[in-house]
Amino acid sequence: AQSVTQLGSHVSVSEGALVLLRCNYSSSVPPYLFWYVQYPNQGLQLLLKYTSAATLVKGINGFEAEFKKSETSFHLTKPSAHMSDAAEYFCAVSDPGGYQKVTFGTGTKLQVIP
Amino acid sequence: DAGVTQSPTHLIKTRGQQVTLRCSPKSGHDTVSWYQQALGQGPQFIFQYYEEEERQRGNFPDRFSGHQFPNYSSELNVNALLLGDSALYLCASSLGAADTQYFGPGTRLTVL
Numbered sequence: 001a002q003s004v005t006q007l008g009s010h011v012s013v014s015e016g017a018l019v020l021l022r023c024n025y026s027s028s029v030p031p032y033l034f035w036y037v038q039y040p041n042q043g044l045q046l047l048l049k050y051t052s053a054a055t056l057v058k059g060i061n062g063f064e065a066e067f068k069k070s071e072t073s074f075h076l077t078k079p080s081a082h083m084s085d086a087a088e089y090f091c092a093v094s095d096p097g098g099y100q101k102v103t104f105g106t107g108t109k110l111q112v113i114p
Numbered sequence: 115d116a117g118v119t120q121s122p123t124h125l126i127k128t129r130g131q132q133v134t135l136r137c138s139p140k141s142g143h144d145t146v147s148w149y150q151q152a153l154g155q156g157p158q159f160i161f162q163y164y165e166e167e168e169r170q171r172g173n174f175p176d177r178f179s180g181h182q183f184p185n186y187s188s189e190l191n192v193n194a195l196l197l198g199d200s201a202l203y204l205c206a207s208s209l210g211a212a213d214t215q216y217f218g219p220g221t222r223l224t225v226l
Contacts, residue, residue: 044204044217046215046217102159102206102215104157106155107155107156
């Protein structure tokens with residue numbers, strides 16, 4: 001069974017500081033990996049996805065993530081936090097074959113301090 | 115181009131009642147997945163519909179059922195509602211079952 005673990009349910013950074021949200025995955029096959037963002041009372045928006053091509057994936061809003069097979073990690077980073085980045089972020093994993101069941105982590109709430 | 119739409123936005127029911135939630139996929143998408151997101155939790159996969167058939171199912175009881183129509187829209191039905199069914203129900207659509215899923219804004223269900 002596939003799973004993801006997000007380290008830290010809450011992360012606080014100062015505006016302009018580096019954002020680092022951690023995600024480790026468990027999968028018996030090379031997975032697809034995703035980061036989604038959720039603003040209050042809204043659905044999920046896809047930030048970026050890894051589908052076995054380049055290991056460094058660039059997404060929207062200046063975010064990027066690096067797939068590290070040796071560490072089974074897919075951490076999300078952004079060089080400089082903006083107030084509008086305050087939201088909840090979900091890491092997710094799916095099996096690339098067959099019908100896609102996406103398994104989400106428990107989420108990390110990002111607070112940006114002015 | 116309209117994205118994924120869901121209706122209603124909010125819904126209040128009492129225990130034991132039945133509820134139907136609706137989802138229209140993004141234009142061009144043919145696959146619909148449903149998720150339950152309890153407060154403070156990540157979304158949990160309920161099931162996925164493709165070609166009007168349920169293709170995959172998560173760990174949810176038979177009280178949760180669904181349907182996909184020829185126009186690819188979908189319904190989620192929940193019978194015999196429990197307090198624990200209170201959650202945000204998210205619909206996601208994709209082009210094909212293996213494609214990236216795009217999410218709607220969700221339906222907030224409150225069971226009293």
